[in-house]
Amino acid sequence: MKTAIALEDVSKKYNGVVALKGASFAVSKGEVFGIVGPSGAGKSTILRIMDLLEAPTKGRLLIDGQYVAQTDARAETVRRNIGMVLQKPVVLNRSVANNLGYSLMIRGWDEHRIAEVVDAELKRLGLHGRRRTNARNLSGGEMQRLCFARATVHAPSMLLLDEFAANLDPANVSLLENQVQEYMREDGNRTVVIVTHNMFQAKRMCTRIALIWDGEIVEIADRKKFFENPEDARTAAFVSGESVY
Amino acid sequence: MVSTGNELLDVTLLSLYVSGMATILGSAIGIPLGALIGLKEFGGKGAVKTLTYTLYGFPPVLSGLVVYYMFSRAGPLGDLGILFTPTAMIIAETFLVIPLVTGITITSVVEVDRSIKDTVKALGASPSQSIITVMREAWVGLVMACMIGFGRVIAEVGAAYLVGGNIDGETRVLTTAIMLETRMGHFEWAMSLGIVLLSVALMVFLFLRLLQEREML
Numbered sequence: 001m002k003t004a005i006a007l008e009d010v011s012k013k014y015n016g017v018v019a020l021k022g023a024s025f026a027v028s029k030g031e032v033f034g035i036v037g038p039s040g041a042g043k044s045t046i047l048r049i050m051d052l053l054e055a056p057t058k059g060r061l062l063i064d065g066q067y068v069a070q071t072d073a074r075a076e077t078v079r080r081n082i083g084m085v086l087q088k089p090v091v092l093n094r095s096v097a098n099n100l101g102y103s104l105m106i107r108g109w110d111e112h113r114i115a116e117v118v119d120a121e122l123k124r125l126g127l128h129g130r131r132r133t134n135a136r137n138l139s140g141g142e143m144q145r146l147c148f149a150r151a152t153v154h155a156p157s158m159l160l161l162d163e164f165a166a167n168l169d170p171a172n173v174s175l176l177e178n179q180v181q182e183y184m185r186e187d188g189n190r191t192v193v194i195v196t197h198n199m200f201q202a203k204r205m206c207t208r209i210a211l212i213w214d215g216e217i218v219e220i221a222d223r224k225k226f227f228e229n230p231e232d233a234r235t236a237a238f239v240s241g242e243s244v245y
Numbered sequence: 246m247v248s249t250g251n252e253l254l255d256v257t258l259l260s261l262y263v264s265g266m267a268t269i270l271g272s273a274i275g276i277p278l279g280a281l282i283g284l285k286e287f288g289g290k291g292a293v294k295t296l297t298y299t300l301y302g303f304p305p306v307l308s309g310l311v312v313y314y315m316f317s318r319a320g321p322l323g324d325l326g327i328l329f330t331p332t333a334m335i336i337a338e339t340f341l342v343i344p345l346v347t348g349i350t351i352t353s354v355v356e357v358d359r360s361i362k363d364t365v366k367a368l369g370a371s372p373s374q375s376i377i378t379v380m381r382e383a384w385v386g387l388v389m390a391c392m393i394g395f396g397r398v399i400a401e402v403g404a405a406y407l408v409g410g411n412i413d414g415e416t417r418v419l420t421t422a423i424m425l426e427t428r429m430g431h432f433e434w435a436m437s438l439g440i441v442l443l444s445v446a447l448m449v450f451l452f453l454r455l456l457q458e459r460e461m462l
């Protein structure tokens with residue numbers, strides 16, 4: 001399968017603090033790639049670098065066959081083709097409908113089409129009744145659903161999801177997981193990268209999984225191998241839910 | 246002397262007009278300027294910010310003096326003949342509004358949480374779309390900037406007096422009228438004008454406050 005996104009020896013330091021050490025891996029089109037690891041291991045850092053929100057201190061990023069850096073003129077176009085859900089769900093100070101429509105508005109869609117798409121999407125997410133309230137008044141879980149929809153409504157060719165279903169009740173977790181699966185079914189050339197601390201979610205959703213530990217990629221394996229027969233002792237400990245600190 | 250109801254109305258309206266126009270012009274310049282300074286990365290940014298904040302203390306009478314010189318007969322723009330007109334007053338007052346509005350805008354947009362800025366970027370906004378969105382998130386601060394700008398000029402007397410000249414029926418505003426009445430010993434009149442000034446200021450602030458609290462949808 002064709003490579004959707006690849007990191008080549010990517011490192012990241014924040015004011016001298018090392019968050020990521022020489023990560024290299026490629027994610028193919030059609031894959032749901034999982035990144036798991038303990039808190040502070042560097043999972044969000046990887047995802048933020050993939051979305052060009054953070055520039056690597058060292059190393060390169062390849063997207064759709066082309067090297068791209070945050071400062072490139074192309075960066076904006078590349079980012080527009082990616083849907084990213086950040087770890088912290090943030091809504092804008094405007095109505096639920098306008099939060100969702102924001103992604104389409106900035107892409108220059110016309111008002112009528114935005115209204116149609118937003119309406120349909122809100123119904124799907126069970127937020128239609130709240131479309132006219134200011135999104136800041138939503139509950140945490142409702143916000144999370146809204147943020148997910150806002151990142152996916154423009155049908156990007158790649159999704160980067162950072163703990164996209166954390167803190168949700170089981171019904172809403174499966175609602176969003178089903179949406180991801182549907183997103184993948186709609187087009188075989190799409191790609192999803194999921195950061196999660198939830199082993200069960202990784203097991204349910206991912207085709208391949210990477211374990212990151214203290215800024216280093218410890219192991220990358222297909223789902224079955226990752227869970228049943230991992231190479232690294234840390235992976236074995238992690239998937240069995242042993243203390244990892 | 247401001248002795249009739251009509252004159253009082255004229256003086257009050259002129260005060261509102263001059264301060265209002267200066268606030269609008271000053272904000273139209275200061276808000277975009279502050280947003281750019283606050284959100285764009287460029288060399289010397291720290292120095293520009295410091296300069297802006299320092300200009301908060303710019304003395305009104307000095308702004309009056311500069312504008313007076315520019316538009317005086319000997320000055321470079323003397324031919325325009327606008328000295329001692331409300332236009333000259335508006336220009337002098339605008340210079341007092343700009344640093345305040347710029348500075349408060351800088352602070353407001355910088356204070357918008359990084360997670361909001363990241364989210365906007367991640368959703369695919371272009372740099373200019375990001376700036377506009379962040380400005381909207383900073384709405385409360387931006388209205389505050391206008392309030393403080395208006396508060397400064399409605400209460401100001403030095404520049405208004407210098408470039409306006411306190412001409413009866415032409416450039417007399419509430420503050421300069423109060424000064425005149427006080428000097429002439431008409432304390433009660435001066436006090437009444439003071440109450441009008443206070444009421445006008447309070448009303449404008451109330452309006453801006455409502456605008457500030459308006460729910461965003």
Ligand SMILES: Nc1ncnc2c1ncn2[C@@H]1O[C@H](COP(=O)(O)OP(=O)(O)OP(=O)(O)O)[C@@H](O)[C@H]1O
Nearest residue numbers: 014017018019038039040041042043044045046087
């Ligand atoms: N902007 C920043 N400035 C300084 N240090 C940072 C910054 N962002 C992350 N770090 C540090 O980099 C390391 C990796 O952070 P990262 O957010 O990638 O971890 P994570 O694996 O996503 O953790 P979690 O599961 O808790 O979300 C951490 O030690 C963190 O404190």
Ligand SMILES: [Mg+2]
Nearest residue numbers: 043044045087
């Ligand atoms: Mg994280």
